[in-house]
Amino acid sequence: MEYNFNEIEARWQKAWREQGVYRTVESEGRPHYYVLDMFPYPSGAGLHVGHPLGYIASDIYSRYKRLRGFNVLHPMGYDAYGLPAEQYAIQTGQHPAVTTEQNIARYREQLDKIGFSFDWDREVRTCDPQYYKWTQWTFIQLFKHYYDNTAAKALPIAQLEARFAQQGTEGLDAACSDELAFSADEWNAYDETKRQQVLMNYRLAYLADIPVNWCAELGTVLANDEVVGGLSVRGGYPVERKLMRQWSLRITAYAQRLVDGLEQVEWTDSLKEIQRNWIGRSEGAAVWFPLYKEADCKPWMLGGSMADCKYPNENPEPVPAFEIFTTRPDTIFGVTFMVLCPEHELIEQITTPEKRDEVTQYVTWAKNRSERERQAEVKKVSGVFTGAFAVNPLTKERIPIYVSDYVLAGYGTGAIMAVPAHDSRDFAFARHFNLPIRQVVSSQWPVASGQWPVEGDPSTWTESLDSKTGYSVGSGFATGMKVKDAMAAVIDKIEEMGIGHRTVNFRLRDAIFSRQRYWGEPFPIFYKDNMPCPIPEECLPLELPEVTDFKPTATGEPPLGHAQRWAWDEANRCVVETSRIDHKTVFPLELSTMPGFAGSSGYYLRYMDPRNDEEYFSQRAVQYWQNVDLYVGGAEHGTGHLIYARFWNKFLFDLGLAAKDEPFQKLINQGMIQGRSNFVYRSKQDNNLYISKGLIQNMADVTPIHVDINIVDNDVLDMEKFRAWRPEFADARFELEDGKYVCGWEIEKMSKSMYNVQNPDDLVARYGADTLRLYEMFLGPVEQAKPWDTGGIEGVHRFLKKLWKLYDRVEVGGSSSEVASALRPPTSELKVLHQTIKKITDDIERFSFNTSVSTFMICCNQLTDLKCSDPEVLKPLLILLAPFAPHIAEELWHRLGETASVCTAQWPECDERYLVEDTVNYPVQFNGKMRFTLALPAAATQQDALAAVLAAPESAKWLGAGEPKKVIFVPKKIINIVC
């Protein structure tokens, strides 16, 4: 009988759907396991073969866990909000909801054909009001909470208000935008507007004027991870820094927990490292440098006591001073100048009149420079002297203050102490402006008095000495200490002097949460007296209004500015016509929408209880499933989604909603599948002549042109299809080799424009879903990036055909073995079976699915050689195969007389008795001595090993009469004996 995969697969997919085999219900007592895929953005291009790679791997693991008796949650949904649908809408006027719906339908159709075991009853879509209700709800909770560093968790903002009323900011350690200090009396005297402004400084979702990545082309701001090299990730348009009033999430409050949490999860080291780098924790010191003024600071210069020092935190009349952050407090004695970023607020105050023009000119130039220009010219030194000086609090020396854009406003305090001898950027700056370079770290100690350290005169150096290994020199009390000790000693001194403190700085920035776009979750916020107010939670979801135009308004407002009904009637608690806004009872609603990562930050929790109208998810569900056990997806989300989702989860954990602090216990990054593009070569002399690859003498004579891989087979061009492909090729002539036109090829990103997109549907139609599933796994390790190449798919398909034949011989209902399998002698067939059980089980446990496919092939070949027709052997094999190739496994399972689905069978146990290896003895000559190697049972000891050697029939031959000189015993397997 023929292996008619199309018929079999369609029939079983229908049967599984009708029987609801993949429906998951929480059931106490059964062990649970949650396998999650990163849900796709349904783009217009449909699925390509890269998408299912991770889905197949996770599907195999889910099915395996199910067969092992676990209650498995394996859901799927769509990340349906996003820019492409909106860009398409702007161009065509087609509503994004319509295109999104169409794309989802197409994705679903493609996914269904591959035979996944998703529980579609739990599907979520981020653009569904019943889903984004809870995205909006979470946003309101973030708005209503602040992060208390002492409690190390989020607390209700009401508690903060109560605290302010009682004790002001006294003793408060909370995440905030600006450090504020006020008393209870002051707080109580504030009016409502002032209070709201203060609270905004602490809210976890807050509105503030902040420098943002503005993309004029897309008409929206972007998050840091959406910008690479000054260009937008989507579209590649230029991005500029701009100060705008935007919603942000205070993700920095969780920076330390986001770093610490990485210790608890099973992710790859590289991904953990990507996150650590992105969060960028660095330890160091914050130090106040006072401004030098001839009049009142003279005593410091004259060696006066530091007690005379006027620092802002202890002086009722603050001396202008600025705070810097450094990771190298030990080098403070080597500071020879200071640098402020062009945006620094003190520049205005400190610049001397004669320098004012020059400084203003520089600051204006620096601010207008695009992010792209700035990054492109990193090596170019630029800057300007302010004319002002600061005082080094330890050496009490007067040091000049410069402005330069190599100091970034966004990191630390936007001001640095410059140590040119030990920082390469400061070194370059000092060389350019001819500033002194003073060595305070040397690789050698001691240093003879009056002599240079081993490195010699710093003015002759060609580069700075940035290493943290070595000893402090010329550093007062720290001289002679190792760098590490000097760091601690200097910080201690600084704290003792009250001019600074030990601190930790993070590179991570708060996440900008507003997007000036239409196709996203509306903010559940209206504006009353210009202050944002959340709409009542009972009124959620606040549904996205209809608009006819998806472009920004003429006045530059986001597209929601076009909406006819987009105002909040506070008394009647409903959305009303925009025209009714009177700022008394009807207020304007927020016009921005939320970014793409909003909806994807909590979707894994919603899957646990997706149809719940009362709550995000019930405690019963979350206590049952806890968190995601296995998450499969691309590493490209390492600095985006995977950070935001962890933050989101930690916040919900603080609220007592999420069950675990970390959302994703184990994470596997599937490698990207690259495309394999094909080229034809057009002659430069003759525009209709195409030369086969092997006949090209000089590549300069031809133009390579991308050609659709669907009209090329094994690099051989189908010339008729090529002529029909596009009008300009209709008259194409070919120069052939061996009667064939051979195309060139290259590995590139899989993309429509390179005509190298391999569509899974075509492969399913030609080879079947099972072949596609097996082949995608067979390509190589799931984690590895690899080019798509259909060259080997025939081999996998051939295996399934052989397997089909193997089972075709078996007589249905024929005599199953009369002897119980446990008592049967270890025949070769059973040996093959149990070896396969062991290997497949081990492979799946360590996600080595490519070797599993090889194992099946070997097993099938061996059983074919043995002419195996024993159902006792063949049935368990189908259970092993079911996670990988469920359709054929199910079909054969039923042919062997089973009536229940193979998807609900019991994973076979491996019987170790069938695994005993045949003993292989062989001697090896080495260095003139004879070594003897012998396989041993697993539990063998050193004594057993020696006895086995002496007892082995070959031993006398090799050992002679003497005892072995040396026995090296390797547990389990092999010993070597040197005679």
Add this chain to the structure above:
RNA sequence: GCGGACAUGGCGUAAUCGGUAGCCGCGCUAGACUUAGGAUCUAGUUCCGAAAGGAGUGGGGGUUCGAGUCCCCCUGUCCGCACCA
């Protein structure tokens, strides 16, 4: 520049604990069956060599009875971050 990962036949890869390197598949070679084959089956296929034999896991060194695997140095590829003080 900093950080991470990787490097094995013509190709994708395997070798789970340091234990006969190259499993499985593709491709290729030869043969069988066939009117025919892009079907199926059989045999072969790391390299050099007619063979005997020798060499061999990017290069160099080390540890070990034994290294693809562990350690050090170098080279190359890929990825992440990048004026982060």
